[in-house]
Amino acid sequence: MNRRSSRRAGSLLTAAVAALLAITGCTGIPSSGSVNSQPASSTPDDIDVILLPPGPVQDANQTQILNGFLQAAASPQNDYEVARSFLSKGFQKQWDPNAGVLIDAGQLQFNIVSPTAMSVSVTPQAEVDATGEYQENDSTTSLTIPFQFTQEDGQWRINAANPGIILEQLRFSQVFSSHSLYFFDPTYTYLVPDVRWFPRDETTSTRVVKALLAGPTPWLGQGAVVTAFPDGTDTSSVVVDSGTANVDLSNQVLTQTPEALQRMQAQLDTSLGSVASVAAVAITVNQNPVSIPAGANSYTPPRVDSRPLVDQSGAFGYLTSNSLVPVPSVSDRVQALGPLSVTASPNVLAVGTATGVSVVQPAADAPVLVDSRAGLVAPTLDPSGYVWTVPASSPSAIQAYGSDGTVHPVAADWEGASGIVSFDVSRDGTRALAFTVADGVPRLIVAAIIRDKDGAPERLGDPVTLASGTGTPLDATWVDASNVASLTVTAGGDNRVIVQEIGGVSTTLGVPTNAIALSGSNDISGLWLLTSTGELQQQRGSGWQTTAKAISLLATQT
Template sequence: MSSSLKRSLAALLSLLCVVVLAACSGIPRSSGVNQGSAVVPVENDAIEFLPAGPIQNGSIEQILRGFIEASSSPVSDYAIARQFLTPEFASAWDATTAVNVDSGLRTVSQTGENTGRLVFALTAQVGAQGNYAEINPAVSTTFEYTFQQVDGQWRISAAPNGVVIDRFTFDQVYQSHPLYFFDSTNTMLVPDVRFFPAGASASTRITKALLAGPSQWLAANGAVQTSFPEGTALVADTVPVTRGVAKVDLNAAALSADPAVIRRMKQQTSASLQSVATINSVDLLVDGAVLNNSISDSASDVMPPPIDSRPLVLTAKDFGYWDGTKIDTYGAFANVMIQSQPSAISIGTMTNIAATLTSQGVSLVRNGTAQLVDSRPGLIAPTVDNFGYVWSVPADQPSKLQAISTDGKIQQVDTSWASADRILSLSLSHDGTQVVALLETNGSYQLVASALVRGERSIPVALGPLFTQTLSDGTPVSVAWVDATTIATVTVNSAGIGLVRAQEIGGQSKELSSITEGTPQSMAGANTISGLRVLTSSGILLSLRGGTQWQTAVSGVTTLAVQQ
């Protein structure tokens, strides 16, 4: 799609939004009537809400309601919302401390001669550095406000920092952006999803958050790190974008970096700003001078390539990629897989090794032969990483996680789930930097993510703190990586229906189409949501067509392989 066509469609969408919102502006969310907000397209085809300012002679309740609505617009540092505040408080109020997301059903009331109250159900929250957290179940939250007269008009003189915004508006105003930091070996970039308002300020907010460092769950134990020297900051507190070029001007602290570090700094910056539609390239400067222009910012060698989008399947007679009509035999592994008929297969597409699970245990497959490397009972489906290690763990001993090298050396990996009773599924990101797992503890299930710490020669050493994700009701079956930031799970509820959910790690989750025929047995991802495949216990491979319906792709499949 051409850029001109994109802009035309965006303008049409914005016009439709104006019409819809104008039609709905008379519908109250609580006891009063809200004034509608105008919406306008901005430079990068996003949408900005432009709420109304304070009404003349407004009551305390009307001013409070108007302030909450105005807080949806971050334009010019929340300039419209600050019109509802006293001059003294307008300069002290920090809107960026937290974004509190609710359903839009609120209670606004006057509680005293010069006080007001807002009660809402908190469903999600975004921190000062853009970290997003879903809150389920929702938490009833109360904010108190104080008012005083300014030139005969009520204005807010005290209020909690941060803003309150409804889910619909949040989804229009805020966008997810992956920031990128390096893993513990400085060989792979690791995404760290954050949420920022769309518009001209996005490049500045992303860069400032990048310089502040990775999220705590990633940074703990040194699993993920930044290449920017300590004290590095923006000179002018802004990142202007001119003709598609972002100018990131840093202070003198950046000069302490050697050429290797400068390259990593450029790679982090370029990769982190690539999600901004108006940015085509990045210039990294120090006090206005380009920082070593001879060093490339290309990140292609520190990010994994996409995997083959075709499903990799095993039948009784063949093993390979299903192309829609036939199996394209995977010559390097076909004979071993057909003969051993493993119940689980993980293929290292960059290392040309595989791990399989049979009744004997977990085997390492390479050069046309299979070698048993873990014979412990009760093992779950193994996985391989892009450094050549086979990962294996017994279901009833989730803390006994092992990484086995191609020469047979066993490395015990310290986990962060010591209290878990069982592990049902384990999956490694394609870049080998993060782990997701389905756990059972005291009869309840959890979906967790954790960053991986590697030692010398990229040996897996330990997992960092657990980052809990959203999981559908029912009994979990499998978890799989979709892309660098998204995972998917399949669970089976009490009615036998397969519930499939996509989860952006550090972002939002959503239910996908349910599986109503057949019992899900395993799942594999391939670059996009539409690349998800689910294998049922009857050997039917399902694919998600158009993101709306599961359809039979092929039958007679004994095992769905996972590509790493």
Template sequence: MSKVPKLAYLIAASAVVAVLTGCVGVPLSGEVATGPLIDEQIDPKYEIVAEGPVAGSTQEQILTDFMNAVRAPTRDYSVAREFLTNPMSDSWKPAASATIRERDKLPTITPALEENSLTYSFSAQAVIDERGLYTELRSPATQSLSFDFERVNGEWRIASAPPGIVLSNKGFEVSFEQQVLYYFDPSFANLIPDPRWFPVRQSSQSRAVQALLSAASPWLQQGVVLTAFPASTTLGATSSLSTGRAVVDLSSEALSADSVTRERMRQQLSATLHTPIVVLTVDGRELQSSNSGQNAAVIEPGAGGPLVVGTGSEFGFSTSDGLSEINELSTVVVESGATAAVLSADRLSVAYGAADGVHYAAVGVDPRIVDSRSGLTAPSLDPFRFVWSAQRGSAATLSTFEIDGTEHPIQSSLPADSQILSLDVSRDGARLLVYLSSPSGPQLLVYGIVRQQGNVPVQLVEPIVLPARSGSPIDAAWVGSSSVATLSSNDDSVAVTAFSLGGPTESLGSVDGARQLVSSGTNTDALRLRADGEVWRPQGSQEWVRTGLDASFMAVQQ
């Protein structure tokens, strides 16, 4: 009987340096010292170990064991390559993609039409491309891969295999880890996340820095976000990372950056590596930087305040003693008969929807109607005081307005035949979340915002398409800088779903009659929904409970 390889996890006894490239230096002082090679390092988490081919294995067993071995990325999938012929091992590209199988659906192996060939069929749930970008399919899709076999020294080996790897959900969880890259918004006030997934123990920190420097982000190329690194900058040869401190060696292109730009480079690396101290070097010599009195960019802007709600007679913060007025804006919103509102981060201005259109008001400034079109959806307000508004019946009617009512039409690919149920600008002002009802079903899209001088929004580009759940779309909201949530109805149930931008989705249960969803923080615990005039909050991962608070609407807080 053939022996099935086992997968083991070796937990390291102590945490040591994680390598950024080739050789490393352990920065115990201000010097950058040479250290051991990458393959000699011990991962501080675990190492995934798979067994190689078993003598006498059939073609089917070789393929099954190969699929188990791809869960071990150590030394560029060295164990998995043992199942391949030498020419195939030399040409195989496991980093081309990683396809994740649908949970609880086992793959099948069947003979192909050609002799000494097998077909591996499975149901795909998500794909990670060669850049580390994760895309979840809206619905699982059946895929079939062909593998050819040859005998090598009397044993079957795979002579032809497609590029990339296939993983179960569990295999993905143990063999890949998320690395978030960070780029600046055009104002350099915020750092915008770009989540990626890389195999563990394959210099994931190094791959993260290399990906950051490669400028392969579509939004970066289209001007939605910016990088401080000069063009063609690459990773040098003496970089290292230890607890709380990173030394990142860069190519000579980095020398062209002035001191302010170098500080911004340092901020990008600090956020990407989750390391407070980053030292930049070129050929081992430190690059001096200066913040020149500038504030550090914000990584995760949060509402940072209690829930804001509106009733027929009040508008303000929810407190243990009832609703607390914000300032004069509370009176303005109540007197207008508003049915929706979005409050600025400084709490000094508000955009709100009323029967006669969308209005803008600020402390010390008389309220003004900025969009008087009929049938408007709830407005959004970005950090630069532009009001976003659209007629519910057609997403193509989306436009932006200055606080004096000056309109700035925005170029986009939003379809005219789709209703726009929800629109929300992210707190960093770089992205727009829209929830559409289209002839082909619900669409959940996150667009990059291109701005011109004066931070005027002019174009929406390259949306991230999230796998919207079936059913009727109701509302959507930003949860944090890297995730959103939706309400969607199916029969009598209203489902709450969280979507990671560049990661798996998560069901958050259901609440009958839910009509609105907002977040007053940066994670799902801060979500609040309104159902039948009452506010609900999450309790655990799938349950929701009443808060005891009544509301006609909940305000979005930027």
């Protein structure tokens, strides 16, 4: 488990583990059983299926009470009313199910500790914290969760348990759903997703808005993104009526400018857009409608040309189904440099060569060498025009070159990384994706980009470790604003491509052969892969299909 995951697991459900007594016996908790489900008759928020677990039965023993409580945690309806029925009267209001979720990778095991104590052994596959942030675990180490019992009116009830709930993966996918909260980049040009997970119940819209008002997740909230809502803005609840989410906000919003109100509306519209029952959003204060001026920016996510940008048979350009289309005023100059890598934006191309990284601009007379350091990985670009470079053997030696020729060293802490194979800035300019090597192990990392008041990069924030394959790291890329993909190769020559939603789950995309590079487009279906034999491939079904040959270079578009 990475450092960040370990810290979260420790605070989530295991605070009292050290106090456990010696285990005297164990048995298994069934992962299936008496939790029933039925389609919801209506969808007041995000409910597709309502789970209906039973409450405690008369004269149930401790094992049955604990088993019933764990299964009832799959029903968040009415503030986990059924799960609370397994608790003592004094503990019912104390227990906080919203403190987080441990998602169990296998069959739970419970252990008899004393006549009034039991514990559950959990192998966390992933966890969700109190803010709804999801993190996958890479450890198989089990955690031990304690429970204490008491008798009330002759019936066993739980009277001590750590906050939060435990769910197996199948139950979690039924009970929780992901929702992207949207914040702005510091220039208010782009909306940046911050993925969270919330229970599917009548409170989903309220949870989404409260989390949005509370601000971005800590790793993004270091200055990489901003919000239009003034400090202290809150809501008591969000009521969805006939498809309209009525968001009643506190008085702070009444003093904001028309432009700020437009931005608030945009954040709410996009953040609540994933709630099934919401078709429109209305802002109110004290139940009175707030007039939002028309003409708000749509804040469309940045997109790139869906055609792959390649070097094929000595020519550079966009590949179509039957031809290669050169980039006017650019292709010949790129080709003349002997490119080893290319990153392209609408106004500038960064070209990696044997002598360093050069910038090619359609309007400029000649390429400009911006970094001559040895062993640079493929350069990357951001929307402000900065060209980012870093040597493969010095992951922390990151530099960003401004259009005025100024060199900006960018501080970064990659947690002991000894090498880096790829470095890519997100298209909104708020995050950096790095595929590093630490202690011989691949580590895929995302970090926030912190800029000064003029927008120049200063440093990278605390890194977050993402899922990656085992073996040797080869490449990584942004798939879209929320998803990234990584490519590794094992000692036996097997490739693995893993796509992960930042703040969400990871999936493996087929098993390509001889893959050496990846490049994202606008979604997962537009992910391109280059092999060592010069084949350009796209994922089709469960495999990878060759779409072109004689490709020597696959460029990245930003």
